[in-house]
Amino acid sequence: MNAGVDGQGAKGRGGRSTIVDVADRAGVSKSTVSLVLSGSSLVAEATRERVTEAMSELGYIYHRGAATLRGARSGVIGMVINDLSNPFFVEMAIGIEQACQVGEYIPFIANSVENPARQLQVVRSMREHGAAGLVLSPAIGTSVAELKPLLSGMPVVQVMRRLPGLKTSIVAPENKDGARRATAQLIASGHGRVAFVGGFQSMVVRQDRFAGYRLALDEAEIAFDESLVFETMTNYAGGAAVVPQLLSHHAPATAALCFNDVVAIGLIRALGAAGVAVGSDFGVIGFDDIEEAQHTLPALSSVAVNGRALGTKAVQLLMRQLASGDFEPETILCPTTLVIRASCGTAASATAKSEARSEE
Amino acid sequence: MNAGVDGQGAKGRGGRSTIVDVADRAGVSKSTVSLVLSGSSLVAEATRERVTEAMSELGYIYHRGAATLRGARSGVIGMVINDLSNPFFVEMAIGIEQACQVGEYIPFIANSVENPARQLQVVRSMREHGAAGLVLSPAIGTSVAELKPLLSGMPVVQVMRRLPGLKTSIVAPENKDGARRATAQLIASGHGRVAFVGGFQSMVVRQDRFAGYRLALDEAEIAFDESLVFETMTNYAGGAAVVPQLLSHHAPATAALCFNDVVAIGLIRALGAAGVAVGSDFGVIGFDDIEEAQHTLPALSSVAVNGRALGTKAVQLLMRQLASGDFEPETILCPTTLVIRASCGTAASATAKSEARSEE
DNA sequence: GCGAATTTTTGGAACGATCCAAATTGGGTG
DNA sequence: CACCCAATTTGGATCGTTCCAAAAATTCGC
Structure with a gap:
């Protein structure tokens, strides 16, 4: 039915073989091959097999580009x-x-x-x-x-x-809810002055997390203190950069909710270097729960986002x-999960919770 | 020149607009539009502008799928x-x-x-x-x-x-060369018994790194000791899993070249937990120099692969x-670079080298 | 054994671009 | 003004698939 002077089909021409080559080889029309390709139930079982065989013999590769031209999903x-x-x-x-x-x-x-x-x-x-x-x-x-x-x-x-x-x-x-619960946790552990560290006001995600932080303060009837909010880059350096201001504050925070884990880890390291014992002197909770959070010292509590x-x-x-x-x-x-580890102070509960989570 | 009963071209039909729609709008043929698309110098400047304008008016989007059909590169x-x-x-x-x-x-x-x-x-x-x-x-x-x-x-x-x-x-x-230099570094720091930790024999990359390790031993005229080679998974757990055997060895190694940084970090943590002071009692060098290598305690020396x-x-x-x-x-x-940090024992040189590298 | 009903199969005509040979335009020139 | 040459522009065929209407093959009922 189709030209195909050489028995090889398009193969001789160098390119990939086409639906027509397959059709020639299987002794059917290209329409039938197309039906086989689309898994149609119209085609007889014997024919389907012949076509499938021809395909693998020729090393046929479906040309999705051509198909999309006719309206097929691109995938x-x-x-x-x-x-x-x-x-x-x-x-x-x-x-x-x-x-x-x-x-x-x-x-x-x-x-x-x-x-x-x-x-x-x-x-x-x-x-x-x-x-x-x-x-x-x-x-x-x-x-x-x-x-x-x-x-x-x-x-x-x-x-x-x-x-x-x-x-x-x-x-x-659920950024707001996660931040609310994390902040509440710090407050419940006895931290009256909780800082919020990282990110910039223009970031929508930060707005949400910040709103959760504010909400928790309100719920605990703690007055919001603008001077405990620190805007920084959302990387290790950003977390570390905050430490001098944090420590020289006239009424220093004793805990911090960080915009994300990377900031929190930067903060923890810099606090450690400054001689502050995170986990006992100072509570830190991060956000995201990246893998590294389990490996810092002390291990980082975090709002797990998955x-x-x-x-x-x-x-x-x-x-x-x-x-x-x-x-x-x-x-x-x-929904987010608050994962408690050593960094937020209640070291006792850390092991149990963290084990439970690794079962997931 | 083309049907186009409605002034809108294909837009009315729901789909994206085509080269023909653009041609109609600009009052040229589709061939000319094609030439404009391919940036041909054949087309007159005024025409090019008219076509370009028509494209942006119609929100035309190039259909690469159709083009590849005629042999264009797929990109x-x-x-x-x-x-x-x-x-x-x-x-x-x-x-x-x-x-x-x-x-x-x-x-x-x-x-x-x-x-x-x-x-x-x-x-x-x-x-x-x-x-x-x-x-x-x-x-x-x-x-x-x-x-x-x-x-x-x-x-x-x-x-x-x-x-x-x-x-x-x-x-x-250059896995072999990198491993050779790292091993030589450990030997030069006075480690006579250097373990090789991580990976499995079937892995080609490990074969190369292992060959470099062997070469360095040979060059230092240190006899190869099969019992200092540990096959493990190439993850944190794999590094940690080795520690019991490493420590209970009848003639324990005092240093290890690890298959990669992840194994090395797992090893460092587990050694730390077992009370071995990595950096002074025990030297560790990893491979890859992932970012985390700078942040472990002690900071991990590594063969940087980039x-x-x-x-x-x-x-x-x-x-x-x-x-x-x-x-x-x-x-x-x-080529690889050997990045010396605290984990391999010569803490003195660590700071300088590591600073230099971060300038890149 | 014949028409009807059913199951399979099949030629085009698209799809949206490229590309080639051929047509058109616009200057110069003698 | 007729002619030539260069610069532009243009139809139409083509790429490999899908899809539709229609043809061909098969099965069925009587």
Whole structure:
């Protein structure tokens, strides 16, 4: 039925073999091969076998690009992460990747490095490549006006962070509640002056965590003291940088809730270096519960966010929307767990709780 | 020239707008638009502007899938990493991603989780999606026979690891030389009995590092002692697990070269817990120099591999091959740097060296 | 053994880009 | 003004798939 002067099909031409080559080999039409590919029940069992065999003989490889041209799903999801050198976001990326695999999707990855311009580029590039949807952990300083047109008509899930003006689905931890519980824990351990360390006011996530901190203070009827709030970079150095001010305060804090674990670890090390015994003299709780939190000395108490689960949930939501065709924004808040270890002072309860968690 | 009854072009139909819609709007033919897209110098400046404007008015998005059908480069590179929960490989992934960006490529990512079956799946999937090349850090236990046919006709760079029977380009650190220098350093500090800890004999990378260890012993005319070699998992637990045997040895080692930093850190912690003062009683050197190495107590000396550079070099090699069309395998070995910190005993020199490095 | 009903199979005509050969335009020149 | 040459522009065929309407093969009832 098809030209095919040489018995080899397209193979002689150098490229990959096509559906037509397979058809020739199996002695059927390309339409039948297409039906086999799509797993249709229309095709007779014997024919299906003949076609399948021809495929493996020719080393046929499906050309998804051609298929998408006719409207088939591309099977590609874009994943734009703001900072892959932060272990928390790596965990999230792993969760995303994992969930994509089970859903037969394949993820494009891009690291925006907190650079909005680059983020714009990569999102555009992902669209060009036919990504069906996007999981986005937006870079700080993103211009919604520039980004929005690139996202039209495609389901997007913002994960962990969210941009104020951008109406998409959101998967995020219960930051406020987590921070509230952590702060309450410090207060319950007898700390009357609890500092809040790390991040900047412009960060939405910090606003949430800070709100939880305030709430816990209110609930304990402790007056909020502005001078116990420290804005810093959200890395080791940021945590360490706070120590001099923290210690020279006229009425020093005896505990701190940190914006994230990296800040908390920086703080712990610098406090240790300054001769403050974290865990007894001073209580510290971090946020995220990255793996390293278990290995610091003293081990770091933290509000566990489970980045992997967050990533997984984001992809699952995205896949659900892709399957249904209904891209109506949806918000999923993931509960957090307060993991008590030695750093917050009640060393006694540390072992038990931490063991329990590792069973998960 | 084209149907287009409604002024809106394809927009009314729901989908994205096409090259023909742009052509209609700009009052030219689709061929001209195609020329503009490819940046051809044939098209007159005024026309180019008109077309560009029409594109942005319509929110036109280039459909790469359609283009590849006619033979255009796909602009996609696959990146298959064996274990993303290992910070070293994350560094490598970051390097790969970064290099792809500058080369206008976009990387598919897959985490094989050291699972050969999954690796097979994802490689197949990447081919289907038209990946032009592959950066592969192969999973342990990969069957070359199964993998090879999936790779035919496509340039592949194995990075960090290499599969014995698979002839592709390779980018790897100078493992043997690094291990030799590290071992020599321990010997020079007066350690006569140096253990080798971590990994399994089947791992090619370990074979290389082990060879370097043996070489240093030979050069120092120290007899090799089989009982000082410990095979373990390459994670924290693996490092820790070795300690009982290490300490109960009839003639215990006083230093250890570890397969990688994660093993070394596990070892240091467990030794610390057992009351051995690492840095004075016992010398430890790791491999990779992950960020955490700077933060352990004592800080970990390590053979720095620079995973990021490794990833970058791999992609650059791949892009070079893609550009030239010459897929002849090539091997690039990257030199390592021995970074001395407190863990190997010569605490005096630690500060200076480590400062110097952080300037990079 | 024949038409009807059912099950399988099959030719195109798309999809959105590229690319080539051919057509059109616009100057110069003699 | 006719002609040539260079600079631009343009139809149409093509890439590898899907999908539809219709054809072909098979089974069935009587």
